[in-house]
Amino acid sequence: xxxxxxxxxxxxxMGSLSLLIASIGLIRxxxxxxxxxxxxxxxxxxxxxxxxxxxxxxxxxxxxTNWIGRVIILIIFIIITxxxxxxxxxxxxxxxxxxxxxxxxxDKLKEDIENKVLEEPKDE
Amino acid sequence: xxIKNLSVSFxxxxxAWLLLNWSFQxxxxxxxxxxxxxxxxxxxxxxxxxxxxxxxxxxxxxxxIYIFVFxxxxxxxxxxxxxxILSPNLPINPGVVKVETTLNSKMARLILANxxxxxxxxxxIEIHDNAxxxxxxxxxxxxxxxxxxxxxxxFETYLKEIYD
Numbered sequence: 001x002x003x004x005x006x007x008x009x010x011x012x013x014m015g016s017l018s019l020l021i022a023s024i025g026l027i028r029x030x031x032x033x034x035x036x037x038x039x040x041x042x043x044x045x046x047x048x049x050x051x052x053x054x055x056x057x058x059x060x061x062x063x064x065t066n067w068i069g070r071v072i073i074l075i076i077f078i079i080i081t082x083x084x085x086x087x088x089x090x091x092x093x094x095x096x097x098x099x100x101x102x103x104x105x106x107d108k109l110k111e112d113i114e115n116k117v118l119e120e121p122k123d124e
Numbered sequence: 125x126x127i128k129n130l131s132v133s134f135x136x137x138x139x140a141w142l143l144l145n146w147s148f149q150x151x152x153x154x155x156x157x158x159x160x161x162x163x164x165x166x167x168x169x170x171x172x173x174x175x176x177x178x179x180x181x182x183x184x185x186x187x188x189i190y191i192f193v194f195x196x197x198x199x200x201x202x203x204x205x206x207x208x209i210l211s212p213n214l215p216i217n218p219g220v221v222k223v224e225t226t227l228n229s230k231m232a233r234l235i236l237a238n239x240x241x242x243x244x245x246x247x248x249i250e251i252h253d254n255a256x257x258x259x260x261x262x263x264x265x266x267x268x269x270x271x272x273x274x275x276x277x278x279f280e281t282y283l284k285e286i287y288d
Contacts, residue, residue: 018202025209033247033259034218038209041244045202069143083241083248090249090259101218106266108222109250109257 008056015049022046031101032093040086048075129175133168134160176229176287183286190282197243197278205244205261219263220249221271223256227280232287239279246275 022042029035055071137160145152208215227233237248237256247259265271
């Protein structure tokens with residue numbers, strides 16, 4: 001089962017690299033909205049790859065108990081909960097009227113609020 | 125439909141139990157069967173969460189295809205954002221665009237919005253009826269129909285087959 005060990009290690013390294021790049025992005029991005037974007041990147045692919053790597057590394061013998069099932073459950077829960085929490089962060093930033101960076105091209109949400117297509121999102 | 129809600133929640137709880145234990149001994153499977161039947165009877169006899177789900181072989185096949193398509197999009201978008209972060213002049217072009225979805229089911233809209241949020245570079249800020257307001261790190265086209273074509277179409281075609 002050598003090859004599975006190597007595969008697990010490779011996945012773990014790829015996951016940590018993804019997390020590293022995301023944290024570089026957190027520093028480099030100009031405003032809060034783009035920072036949240038790179039934040040979700042970290043916790044999706046980075047966490048999924050790291051968990052898969054840990055799961056594969058825990059396999060030493062197929063007959064013994066290993067962590068693959070638990071790792072799959074962890075990945076499913078991250079996929080379900082992560083977008084909800086980051087969406088709430090982003091929406092809260094928008095409701096608090098934190099300004100966009102100067103490079104921002106369009107803001108359809110603001111246009112629609114001004115054209116009275118929908119009412120302004122509020123704290124609930 | 126009550127039977128459908130019960131059976132779907134039963135299958136989900138049972139799958140979670142088997143994955144957590146990761147063994148198929150008779151007593152563990154039996155305890156799991158009893159527990160998941162009890163839990164789904166107690167907590168999901170009135171829930172509406174799965175009432176819009178289609179339970180046909182075709183919908184099941186499309187679910188598998190959808191997961192596959194979603195994972196490919198996730199990796200592609202990750203590579204794209206990684207390039208943007210690491211290039212020295214930071215080539216971002218952010219903006220909020222409007223996307224109009226044709227999906228009617230609430231659950232399908234939830235999954236569409238969450239898929240868009242999970243792929244890096246796009247992010248759902250607000251949903252209002254069938255309009256999704258998406259923060260996009262690289263606005264290619266701010267027109268509503270064009271943005272829908274680029275961002276939502278790839279997920280929508282599969283979700284339409286899974287949910288009513």
